[in-house]
Amino acid sequence: MAEPNPAVFFEVFTEIGIIEQLSRALLEAQLPAGLIAPHFTVLNHLTRVADGRTPMEMARAFQIPKTSMTHTLKVLEAQGLVETRANPEDGRSKRVWLTDKGRDVRARTIASLAPVLAELAAGFDIERLLEIKPVLTDLRVFMDAARDP
Secondary structure, three states: OOOOOOHHHHHHHHHHHHHHHHHHHHHHOOOOOOOOHHHHHHHHHHHHHOOOEOHHHHHHHHOOOHHHHHHHHHHHHHOOOEEEEEOOOOOOOEEEEEOHHHHHHHHHHHHHOHHHHHHHHHHOOHHHHHHHHHHHHHHHHHHHHHHOO
8 A cells, every 4th residue: 555645636636627627628619609617517417416406505516605606597597598496495595497498408518529528438548437437436525525514
């Protein structure tokens, strides 16, 4: 077993950050006009986690200020991709729901990424990705749990 070296985390996070920037550029090239990666991540989050979340829950999940999430949701709502409804449990807040158009935009964006991802798959060994994915998942789960009180 290797001797613990906390600097390894910085090196790994640097690599992950660069990969995130590169993958964001690939994603944004496929998005409809007026949408950027943070907008898509909200659509993806509502699909993956289930819609009906409050803006505050979403802001916490993305670790951004509620005002930033509110702005993002207003952009998505103006484009007909999400809708907000009154929260039946708390009249002071709202819940966010994907629209059919929002689901369609997400699905079409993912489909449009297929050729780009196929090109990556042709040039990079997928088996190596499958080997590291559990480690990355474990790291995410550990860090996610550590941030919550």
